[in-house]
Amino acid sequence: MSQPRFSSPRAARLVAYGCLALSMSLVGGYVALSKPLVAAFPVLLLAWLRFGIAALAMPHWLRRPADEAPMTVKTRRLVFLESFLGNFMFSICMLFGVSMTSAVSAGVIMASIPAVVAIGSRVFLGERITRRVGLAIGCAAFGIGLLAFAPAASSTHAPSSGASGTTGLATPWLGNVLVFCAVLCEAAYAVIGKLLTGRLGPKRISSLINLWGFALTTPAGLWLAWRFDFGNVQAGTWLLLVVYALAASIWTVWLWMTGLKNVPASQAGVFTVMLPVSAALVGVSVLGESLSHAQLFAFAVSLLGVLLATWPERRATAFVH
Numbered sequence: 001m002s003q004p005r006f007s008s009p010r011a012a013r014l015v016a017y018g019c020l021a022l023s024m025s026l027v028g029g030y031v032a033l034s035k036p037l038v039a040a041f042p043v044l045l046l047a048w049l050r051f052g053i054a055a056l057a058m059p060h061w062l063r064r065p066a067d068e069a070p071m072t073v074k075t076r077r078l079v080f081l082e083s084f085l086g087n088f089m090f091s092i093c094m095l096f097g098v099s100m101t102s103a104v105s106a107g108v109i110m111a112s113i114p115a116v117v118a119i120g121s122r123v124f125l126g127e128r129i130t131r132r133v134g135l136a137i138g139c140a141a142f143g144i145g146l147l148a149f150a151p152a153a154s155s156t157h158a159p160s161s162g163a164s165g166t167t168g169l170a171t172p173w174l175g176n177v178l179v180f181c182a183v184l185c186e187a188a189y190a191v192i193g194k195l196l197t198g199r200l201g202p203k204r205i206s207s208l209i210n211l212w213g214f215a216l217t218t219p220a221g222l223w224l225a226w227r228f229d230f231g232n233v234q235a236g237t238w239l240l241l242v243v244y245a246l247a248a249s250i251w252t253v254w255l256w257m258t259g260l261k262n263v264p265a266s267q268a269g270v271f272t273v274m275l276p277v278s279a280a281l282v283g284v285s286v287l288g289e290s291l292s293h294a295q296l297f298a299f300a301v302s303l304l305g306v307l308l309a310t311w312p313e314r315r316a317t318a319f320v321h
Contacts, residue, residue, distance in 0.1 A: 012262045013263065015259075015262075016258070016259040016260075016261070016262040017271070018259075019255040020255070020268050020271040021274050022255055023252045023256040023259065023271075024271050024275045025278040026247050026255070026278075027247075027275050027278075028110075028275040028277060028278030028279035028280075028281075029278050030248055030252075031094060031098060031275065031279045032098075032279045032280075032282035032286065033244065034046075034098055035099070036240065038095050038098065038099040039099075040233055040234075041241075042224050043095045043099070044092070044224055045225060045228060047088070047092060047217045047221070048217040048222075048224075050091070050245040050249060051087075051245075051249060052214055052245075053246070053249075054210045054214075054245045054250055055207075055211060055214050057250060058207050058210070058250055061206060062207045062208065065201060068200065068204070075196070078196055079205070079212065081192055082189060082192045082205070082209050083209035083211075083212030083213050084216065085188040085192070086185060086186065086188060086192065086193070086209065087189075087210065087212070087213040088212075088213050088216045088217065089182075091213070091248070093178045093181040093182040093185060094179065094182040097175045097177075097179035099175065100174055100175025100178070101176050102283065105176060105179075109176055109179045109180050110183055110275050112183055113183050113187060113269065113272035113275065113276075114136070114137050114270045114272050114273055114305065115269075116187040117186075117190045117191065117268070117269025118137050118266045119187075120187045120188065121191055121264065121266040125195070125264075125265055125266075127264050132308055133267050133308075135308050137266075137305065138305070139301050139305030142301055143298040143299065143305070186275075187269070190260075190265050190272070193256065193257055194260050197261045202254050202258045202261070203254060205253065206254050206257065209253070210249040210250075210253070213249070256268075270305055270306055270308075271306060273303065273305060273306060274306070276299070276302070277299050277303065280295065
């Protein structure tokens with residue numbers, strides 16, 4: 001993957017929008033598909049395997065390009081925080097959370113990400129939230145409000161006890177709390193990522209934060225791997241694990257960092273509504289969960305927010321970095 005070059009700022013923005021939307025759609029997809037993975041692997045072992053597989057796939061991305069300045073102490077700290085909050089803690093909260101609640105419910109809670117990102121970008125980056133972006137954030141908030149009162153989603157699959165030690169949906173409230181903690185981590189990921197894109201390239205950011213994630217999960221990963229029976233894992237689960245690792249640590253991170261280079265964090269945060277939409281769609285189409293008419297309407301309102309945030313302005317406005 002090479003850094004794209006554009007002939008005009010408008011083309012750069014359009015490609016950035018596409019990268020951000022595709023990134024969050026992939027995140028939503030693997031959030032939902034992680035349910036069968038947490039049924040096969042303990043959560044911390046799954047996280048360690050994810051980071052390890054991705055590390056094997058992109059060692060060449062660690063090399064510093066000739067036109068990139070050496071990292072300062074501040075940049076190194078930001079890289080660590082980006083990995084600790086956006087990779088490590090997000091993965092732990094999300095994987096434990098979805099093991100206790102439904103994919104659709106996880107999508108409901110994650111619809112609050114745009115508003116949380118907007119608050120973070122205002123407080124920590126000093127970004128001005130335009131009227132249109134504010135309306136888009138309002139659509140996301142209204143969507144999650146509708147979802148909160150929608151009928152609870154059900155699944156065609158009976159709850160089962162997984163390798164993670166969590167029994168189905170026995171503690172959905174705790175799962176929902178953990179998913180909201182993942183929301184906070186995802187918001188931090190967007191804000192810190194905006195700071196990093198001015199210092200490092202998307203590929204180097206992806207490789208560095210994945211390496212930190214691998215280091216953070218290695219102690220627990222090794223201990224769990226020593227006790228785990230890998231012979232019981234089916235071939236299809238291994239294939240899903242590889243796709244999950246590549247999507248979570250390489251494709252989504254590169255796409256997100258590429259998009260952030262040309263879009264303010266507050267506007268980019270609106271695209272996180274694609275995460276709950278794709279998570280819910282995968283939950284319905286693959287995992288057999290139900291989706292009510294109220295939830296469909298809520299997601300339509302959320303997508304309207306994306307349209308508001310990306311509709312071309314009559315005159316160009318300068319982005320605040």
